[in-house]
Amino acid sequence: MRGLAVFISDIRNCKSKEAEIKRINKELANIRSKFKGDKTLDGYQKKKYVCKLLFIFLLGHDIDFGHMEAVNLLSSNKYSEKQIGYLFISVLVNTNSDLIKLIIQSIKNDLQSRNPIHVNLALQCIANIGSKDMAEAFGTEIPKLLVSGDTMDVVKQSAALCLLRLFRKSPEIIPGGEWTSRIIHLLNDPHMGVVTAATSLIDALVKKNPDEYKGCVTLAVARLSRIVTASYTDLQDYTYYFVPAPWLSVKLLRLLQNYTPPSEEPGVKGRLTECLETIFNKAQEPPKSKKVQHSNAKNAVLFEAISLIIHNDSEANLLVRACNQLGQFLSNRETNLRYLALESMCHLATSEFSHEAVKKHQEVVILSMKMEKDVSVRQQAVDLLYAMCDKTNAEEIVQEMLAYLETADYSIREEMVLKVAILAEKYATDFTWYVDVILNLIRIAGDYVSEEVWYRVIQIVINREEVQAYAAKTVFEALQAPTCHENMVKVGGYILGEFGNLIAGDTKSSPQVQFELLHSKYHLCSAATRALLLSTYIKLVNLFPEIKNRVQEVFRADSNLRSADVELQQRASEYLQLSIVASSDVLATVLEEMPAFPERESSILAVLKKKKPGRIPDEVRDSKSPQPSITPAVPINSTNNTNSSSADLLGLSTPPGTIATTGNGLLDVLGDLYTTPKISPNTVQQNNIKKFLFKNNGVLFENDLIQIGVKSEYRQNLGRIGLFYGNKTQFPIQNVHPELHWTDLNKLNVQMKPMEPVLEAGAQIQQMLTAECIEDFTDAPVMSVSFSYNNVPQKITMKLPLTLNKFFEPTEMNGESFFARWKNLGGEQQRAQKIFKAQGSIDLAATRTKLAGFGMQLLDGIDPNPDNFVCAGIVHTRIQQVGCLMRLEPNKQAQMFRLTVRSSKESVSQEICNLLADQF
């Protein structure tokens, strides 16, 4: 097409953007007039003009005509014209265009062509567009092409991937039944290209319906085994730089990651282990070529094998071998390999089998964090250090991270600050160390210390008496630095206001000195910090009456009492009055020490999870590295949580105005005040699973887009759970894909039925889950539902209301047998007890209703005290039945409950006790 080449040259010769646009507009006008003109154009001319339009589009200009001419080309009997028509359509036509209906007939004709090249052209077009209309029109034809004996290999390949594309759009087009086994058997096809294409299709089918396609495991392992043991000459052109069929190997290894473990059959399992070992052995062999393609292909297979090993998480020696192999890569010349090795090790660190092995590489990883030239590699090193951290190495890792933070890239500082703060809190055995770390964080990277981090340190200091004096002394020293970060002033102000009295005995930190030190920073601070400091001052007046006059002077200063900032003005005048009017008793009551904060998940962790969804390793190692035991939480006085004016007086929260600008619904310490649930991509929502302890039906999750309801019933150790997904919007919600994760895989079995991926506007669809309790378990499965709304991917994560008590069978018994059993279950291993404060005032009727829904039988007239509740039930699991007794004693004076659970199995007693504690 000479005309096209001339046009392209013209464009390339344009000296300026303007000249280019001018030339393009001229051409567009020309083409338009040709298309509109009376003279009918022949196929060649149409092809040429359509091609020019395509080129113009690819330059980044919008094209709003020419579609019909392209559609006409499809029915041309000349292949070259047809091909250009198809190209134009696959590049320019969107899935929802009306044009699609027009081209379906042409595609149908080509699909029936005897020439495989024409058939492939049609298949490629379907795969490129992959709309719903296409799925409807070709849903029966393409599966036939795929499994028919007469289809040529090249067509089969395209048919497999075409079907995959349509399946992603409309999952119902896969016929099922006898087709299943025919599709699975494509793994045995002699043509490697067919197997490669088919494996992608089967992988997607398996994800949707693992049970139906289980048969693929044996075939996949067999095929993999043949490849990894093949010599590089066996597979001819499917050998890539001396590596036999790397793409197919990787796809097969991926396919096997859909099952845990891939197979129960010892034969298959053994064969797979052999394959994995062969892959490791080959990695140790000297390279057959110096080309990077050779090592990349070889290592690609190796990394995928390691992913499978991590996924199975069962073979300790393979995991350790993987770790050693990756350890070698950590000092490889290739940046890419170092990056991948760090990433993959991150996963290994979360497996209990390889955690220790990963720790051996700590030094190299620390070096990577410091020395790597590429920030994304340094980032991986930081992630790995975070994942490999435990009680034994926390001090060293935190120290190194702190040191690195001084020079770290701006792009990763904020996240590093969060990580350091979390590690310090999680592994602190001595909380003075924790305080030091956080103050260092503020010193080194104050700008990157978010509100949550300094809120958290205050929370912890307030809740832990033993660290308060140390904290006061340390912040006092830190504030003496000639320049200190505003966040340090905030922490210092807050802590001295609460605990300044603990260091006032020392003349070097006498009340006057403390006050003057804080006040010397006052004029440098923002309004929010000044507001906080004013609260500190009035607290100091309460702690140290001797500085009252000096503080009053400050309140009276024009800059405060007449401040342009309303908040400051109000605080200054109110605090001034308070210090004048109130007697010391009143002052002491108003400014009483802050009550302890309720313990909850570290708010910082929530922020980190939000920043990097899916990249925070799951806590597999909980048993080994328990959270530091926290002093029993005294529930916070409810007014502190709900009444903003009282919270304000205490000065911890910044005024709502400031929060609103930075606020995005992060959980802060007074989180309930300002949380604003926003819909953002990847929202992580924690629903309150606790309310489902006592009922089986209700709304599990709801936001502006979607509502998820649950209805469930249980019998013995089995349960059926119906989930109802409702679309609350005016538009369809697409690609709905729920996934389940839980840690006690061998204790609880949950199967999820496939569901429609599209949720039409206003519609509700149901999905069934079945659950089987194999052994008593503690962790409820986490369900994450991903979907896209308006093409924006969303993700919701919530716990399923599937707790051990659901498998209770209530048991009636009289007083005599109750007490006999109670006495029998008196051993240390059988009892669990908790004492906890009532949630509000004790309401016996409400407690009764709750217990009735819990699953055990409420037994009346057994306990001599009519206010006490006793219950009995049997927990059904597949391997055993566990009898369980419970007694709940309310104490109205103290507003406390005592809960005792006894059963024949310690873990059951513990779990039932944990579930019920703090519920009344």
Next chain:
Amino acid sequence: MMQFMLLFSRQGKLRLQKWYVAHPDKLKKKITRELITTVLARKPKMCSFLEWKDVKVVYKRYASLYFCCAMEQEDNELLTLELIHRYVELLDKYFGSVCELDIIFNFEKAYFILDELVLGGELQETSKKNVLKAIAAQDLLQEEETPQGFFEDHGLG
């Protein structure tokens, strides 16, 4: 699954784009613009992979052209690099020492070759021989047709 592939020059000019996910044109342009800027800002010795928004970007520079693929999280990075390499090898074999100009003037061929290699975002055929065979068969069909454009091309039509 591959979400899209972009070819662009060192000057940031887009030479080829292939999308395997349906996005509105506006979004495609935005993604393209941002990604080109991000990749061009990286230094030569840096890692070829980067986490970018919710995709994994794998890129490699061949002479003046960047080849850039956006993959999903579970996809294999190293093999994506080799997929790029295989595509470059195919272009090279077909055009004979391919250069940027070949791709500019014969963009439709570059698309046809890519369609044989990758379909619907998944690798279809890894054998270099088989892909070239398929393209050769297409070319043959074209040659058998009457060279209708001959006269027009030479200004005789």
